[in-house]
Amino acid sequence: MRKLFGTDGIRGVTGTELTPEMALRLGRAIGAFFGLGSRVLVGRDVRAGGDMILSAVVSGLLAEGVKIYNAGLIPTPALQYAVREHSYDGGVMVTASHNPPEYNGIKVIDSSGVEVSREDEAIIEDYYFKGYGSRLEWRSLVDSPEVRVGLIEDYVNAIVMQVDRDEIAKHRFKVVVDCANSVSTLTTPLLLRRLGAKVISLNCHLDPEFPGREPEPTPQTLSEASSLVLSSKADIGVGHDGDADRAIMIDDKGQVHWGDRSGTLLAVHASYKWRELPRRVYTGVSSSILIEEYLKQHNITVVWTPVGSVTIARTIMNEGGAIAGFEENGGYIHVPHQYVRDGAMKLALTLDMMASLREKLSDIFAKLPVYYTLKTKIKASREEALCAVEAVKEYYSNYRIITIDGVKV
Incomplete structure (x- = not known):
């Protein structure tokens, strides 16, 4: 099954993996998900290409009859708070969080201020890959985005x-x-x-x-x-x-x-x-x-x-x-x-x-017990990773093992 969303939103290198064409199509899929007449708050971080990607997403949303409110440059949690506090139907944040500067990304937020569930991600992906798009009469298309101020305060x-x-x-x-x-x-x-x-x-x-x-x-x-x-x-x-x-x-x-x-x-x-x-x-x-x-x-x-x-x-x-x-x-x-x-x-x-x-x-x-953590990444295929998980489970079979999302001993 084809996927867009990862652990935390959609990410890709700006201009090659995450293009304005993709963002426009994704904006239409998100607009179809929220529905005609929905009120959606959008914002972005400081990354290069952020305005390009956001503008493309907004165009897709507008094409689906969504009313857009633009928060401009804003932290993700500030936008999420505003979505819930001001009763928007949803939000879209253009950010790649901790990724290097060449990356950008898109997070989709529901009316609770929380990023959409895995089930809702699947719905948006389905709309995207099927190329869903409404053919709205011109009278149904709403005005340009409305700029929102005071959200940081x-x-x-x-x-x-x-x-x-x-x-x-x-x-x-x-x-x-x-x-x-x-x-x-x-x-x-x-x-x-x-x-x-x-x-x-x-x-x-x-x-x-x-x-x-x-x-x-x-x-x-x-x-x-x-x-x-x-x-x-x-x-x-x-x-x-x-x-x-x-x-x-x-x-x-x-x-x-x-x-x-x-x-x-x-x-x-x-x-x-x-x-x-x-x-x-x-x-x-x-x-x-x-x-x-x-x-x-x-x-x-x-x-x-x-x-x-x-x-x-x-x-x-x-x-x-x-x-x-x-x-x-x-x-x-x-x-x-x-x-x-x-x-x-x-x-x-x-x-x-x-x-x-x-x-x-x-x-x-200093009150906490001392445990040492080493974080590293090893390049491997899915099959190799699954084999490694099974090997660890077998080797430590006499110990307490947590098998959520891999293996933890």
Whole structure:
């Protein structure tokens, strides 16, 4: 079966794999999915070709009689918040998230603000491959896109409402922010100033070539931010990805921490602050087993899911909520805010935790058990990968094995 959607939206090299012709056809498929007269909010990150791809998608949507509202440059979670808060029928975000600058991509969002389900992805793919397109009478075609303003302010204000602003402001935290030259530049520094923090900016000017670093936040790409935390004697550092739905934390000693470690600590903090939430967290199988060991001490159950924020978010929604959902890559879903991963929200919660505990971030991380994670990629065919999975299952057959989305021992 032919596929367009991957783990998190549609991705491809701009101009060769993701062309304006493809984007136009995809826009028509998305428009057919939402339906005639639907109200759809669109936006994009800073990538080269983003306006071209977005314009093509918008043309396809307009051809299907969809009313378009344009948010312009905006982080993915800010657009998702606006879709839900302003009761749009859906949204389209043009972004390739953490991919290199030559890539672009498309995320489709439903009225809940969450990316569409795997089932809905299949419907859109079916429309796309069948070349579906309405032949609307000219009177049914709606006007040009309407520009929306004020969405960034609404989004930042909503995050501030989730935390104890006054308590955070008392500490006047010094924060190094690495915005990866993309759209978190528009939100995270503003949020931090609202919380009374001193902002030390790194790569916080918009540039589609991402000259400061690769857009994926890792210990390697955040080495400069880590050094700046130490030299500036900052309390914390944070690195975002290209569309700002992820955040990787750097403690006051310059140590970069994967998202499953920070997510575990934030889940405990949230469990005491939002006691009405079900005492469980959802995380992809790529996260460390330390989560279970630590959260068990706090009477919090861990539910393992296949990899991907869409799967985690949809599972939480379908199963009645949770304290949180998170991934080792820095994605964190704060359920009281919205059912999507949100880098700025994660940072605000981290400051809230530090202010509440009145401890240095390095001391808070020191409470976690130590597990070592090596992330690597090996090129292999599907058949080779399946053989490797079966071999690992057989070799470790006497151990506890999780067989969701591969194999985990």
